[in-house]
Amino acid sequence: MQQNNPENIGRKPVRRVVIAGGGTAGWMAAAVISRILGKTLDITLVESDEIGTVGVGEATIPSLIQFHQLLELNEADVMRATQATFKLGISFENWRAPGEDYIHSFGLTGVDHWTAGFQHFWHKGRQRGLASDFGDYCLELKSAQLGRFAHLPNDVMNYAYHLDATLYARFLRKYSEGFGAKRVEGKIDQVMLDAASGHVTGLKLGNGALIEGDLFIDCTGFRSLLLGQTMGVEYDDWSQWLFNDTAIAVQTELMGEPVPMTRAIAHGAGWQWRIPLQHRVGNGHVFSSKYMDGEEAMQILLDNLQGEPLTQPRMIKFKPGQRKQSWKGNVVAIGLSSGFLEPIESTSIHLIQRNLIRLMQMFPADGICRSDIDEFNTQVQREIAHIRDFIILHYKVTSRADTPYWEAARNMEVPASLQHRIDLFRETGRVFRTEGELFTESSWLQVMLGQGLTPEQHHQSADLMGDAELSQFLGSIRQKIERTVQQLPSHQAYVQRFCRAERPS
Structure with a gap:
């Protein structure tokens, strides 16, 4: 019968949400759910002061800005509270080869034509001796190199933050509690299950308290106490491509x-x-x-x-990889409990917010249904696979062979999806972004070129420009960026003026 079929889950309305674990993931979850649905839900977060959090995810990517806008947070207030600075990208040092560096910035490089990306015109310019370094045509990259920053009109500067993860969780806790979220102190001693449905019914704490709920958010970190240990969701190990553990x-x-x-x-x-x-x-x-x-x-x-x-x-x-499901039954894993790659491109907090936004879009107010679960898990797997490939790229495309580690990375067989991208760029100079993919064409270009991958040809559109026209096209972009960067204040001066925080005592 339907009520005994865990695939249909009985369509029990969700009125009580329990978040297991605090830290960045837990309090981001509490912030989103309480801000959007706090008037209709009972929201409880369980965490223990005795259990530490990983708390090292201090670098972010630009999507966090949109997350704060959804919560209607004041940027300067957040930055002051978290001792934050601005981030324009990542400086990769010794990755291509010892002594060779490049920057993967958050900016777009050059100006594309509708037939071909900017890299084709730049590549032709290099052949003719008319182009300088690829990074000279990116505002964010040049600003990062020179240590300059400012908010610019029309949001033309793409940026993120460096922030104190512990202070960030503290800030979000105060915010969440303002919208009705409740914090309960205690260690989770036992996860209670319903024998018929296999769903979690409550968390029994070490002091004997029982926290009951309809939907449980697993933010217990690498332990994955609810999704992994209790619900038995298996883990896809990706250490054959990502060696760091x-x-x-x-x-x-x-x-x-x-x-x-x-x-x-x-x-x-x-x-x-x-x-x-x-x-x-x-x-x-x-x-x-x-x-x-x-x-x-x-x-x-x-x-x-x-x-x-x-x-x-x-x-x-840690073990690089991803749970085969991020949502099973009435448990949704957010953050490290659902998987972890590594912090090289600062994607951990992004994946937390993406899954929270996804959950809000599919929130099962009138009852959990299989179609929502399947769609959620499909989207999560698709997104994480794209990010996984981008991270593997940093290790696969290198000239380093000075240690067994780098030699093994260079020679490893990578996922077919990544190998196709590498081959496509090497043979044609083309980069295409999949719909919904996190990293832009510009990101792929900056890393592939920075790691030493050079295309064998360029689009014929670039051949239609004579030397004078191509030189003027490239020069105008570079000069505009140079003029803008020279007018920017130093990063330190701007931080002091915009969001200076008191030094902790």
């Missing part, structure tokens, strides 16, 4: 002015991040335990710090 994180004093970009510095078996905030710097070393032991990785990190450590280094183990 360990991170060591440490905070240091801020030395000098914070730059408006994240630094990703490649080492022998991984890479080091450096993320400048207003009051300190977030640092870490992401590496593969197969190719480097923890003691050596720790020493590399400590030897390459700038400024005195403010915290003890913390080691974090």
